[in-house]
Amino acid sequence: MTTQTTPPKSPDIPAAGAPAGLIGIPERIARALATGGGVLAVVSTFLAWTWTDEFPGDLTFYGYPGGLQVLVLIGGALTALFGLATYGVKGLGWLTPAGGDAALKLTSLATFATAWYTVLAISFRLGGVVNLEPGGYVVAVVTLAGVLGALALPFERPEPDPIDPEASRGERFRHDAAHGWHVVKASFAAGTPRPLRRLPASLEILVIVGILAVCLLVFTYGIGTEYDELFIGFLITAGFCFAALHKAGLIAHATRITARHQNITICGAFVAAACFPFTQTDDQYATIGVYILIFATVALGLNIVVGLAGLLDLGYVAFLGVGAYAAALVSGSPSSPFDVHFPFWAAVLVGALASLVFGVLIGAPTLRLRGDYLAIVTLGFGEIFRIAANNLDGTSGPDLTNGSNGVSSVPDLEILGFDLGVHHVIGGVTIGRFANYFFLMLLITAVVVLVFRRSGDSRIGRAWVAIREDETAALAMGIHGFRVKLIAFAVGATLAGLAGTVQAHVTYTVTPEQYLFAGAIPPNSAFLLAAVVLGGMGTIGGPLIGAALLFLIPNKLQFLGNYQLFAFGLALVLLMRFRPEGLVPNRRRQLEFHEEAAAPDVLSKTGA
Incomplete structure (x- = not known):
């Protein structure tokens, strides 16, 4: 005869004899x-x-x-x-x-x-x-x-x-x-x-x-x-x-609910973001908001290269710089050697195409490398871009970028007669300069999200994932590895250049020091990569949330002075220790990091 044991009423109330916590209290x-x-x-x-x-x-x-x-x-x-x-x-x-x-x-x-x-x-x-x-x-x-x-x-x-x-x-x-x-x-x-x-x-x-x-x-x-x-x-x-x-x-x-209504969630997220400037009374925090969107858009472009294709790019911020410089040179800046003033749509095309060309030129000879070798080469490209922009001052090289002084006095954008550099009143609320650029960057972010989503669900997106998981197996299955990786590199560079065109007009000045590998304030290559990894590689929301946190926290911790990066680094170490898959993890990566914990659940479902 089998004796049945009465289970406890709740998983939260264990049976008698259960181990206690750190303190001996009933x-x-x-x-x-x-x-x-x-x-x-x-x-x-x-x-x-x-x-x-x-x-x-x-x-x-x-x-x-x-x-x-x-x-x-x-x-x-x-x-x-x-x-x-x-x-x-x-x-x-x-x-x-x-x-x-x-x-x-x-x-x-x-x-x-x-x-x-x-x-x-x-x-x-x-x-x-x-x-x-x-x-x-x-x-x-x-x-x-x-x-x-x-x-x-x-x-x-x-x-x-x-x-x-x-x-x-x-x-x-x-x-x-x-x-x-x-x-x-x-x-x-x-x-x-x-x-x-x-x-x-x-x-x-x-x-x-x-x-x-x-x-x-x-x-x-x-x-x-x-x-x-x-x-x-x-x-x-x-x-x-x-x-x-x-x-x-x-x-x-909540993740399950949003996954069942993904389109509504994405549209609702952009509507919520569009409400942010209306919650502010001045441009003090809208300034941070527009920089967060620029940083997040570039991080989402890097997510195609790192998160989907699995290519470790340590010089990605250079593509942002290429787009910013290209747009600044053709937007009517008095320090530009070109006496032209393109409209906004033309400046955007110039910045995006310039980054696309550089992405192809850099990717063609380097994407035959893998792993650490590819990372070293891309890191070298990022430094070469910064040094070259510093030397194109008419003394060490051709007079193109004005050297360390950069391209200054970039005029504000004007779209269909709407000047983004002046205040406007919408619904009784005064919208300042940075709020105007916030809405523009929100539209560009929506375009980048659409590109990421459509490409990730497409045939080329599945090929990127196959290359990321096992390149040798993907090549054996007939995937053209070099061409697939070059497309990822080119798409990511184009999206970074797109964000760079707006950054040039927001900051008024484009200088080489804005595009370092690492620094106290993003965007830079190290922070961009951290935003993708900490947010969640291969997802849409992950890099956006990661970029927002990685820009906001250092900006708010400036009062710590020399201890700022120490505190920030400690926070990143703790986050990676307790949530290595990222804040918004891809399901595959979550299972990879928690295989032992997932095993009982899998066994129970399979009846093993």
């Missing part, structure tokens, strides 16, 4: 501490944390959260919700399709880190903890208790009892039912959340609208942080909360 008490800490953290944000307004952020008011208190409020609210979801509260099960313990820990850490960072910043800036009001002490105590409770939760689940390989099908079924929570946990580790009921198409579209609205809100808040402490707190909260949503399975579930 699990029920630990869960209550974590959840209660989140609730009390929310309450503490309505208290004053300091008595003086010398610390920015309006932390002296009762009943009105401001500045860093808002971030603690968000972290505490998420902690409370995840804690209640792990208790099985009706109506909150959708929050944790992949389990809530890990998400509860991460949101508790986010709340604790942001709160204690704020308390310490107030103390150091104002000269001691005596400058704290009761709310500051309360939030420090409750978030500490909450994070201790979260860390006391189990980090692993007990292994299921071994099953006899000769057991009958019925015995196997009863065994899996008794220990089904462990099988589910293994599939969670593989990134596969518990299946949720599929919503009607109209509701899924509303979910997509909500996701895009949240993304716009987060980006606008991050780019508009007015002081250094607030931006650091924003990074802490956003980083931990994103990881928590991923561990809870909400990111994977």
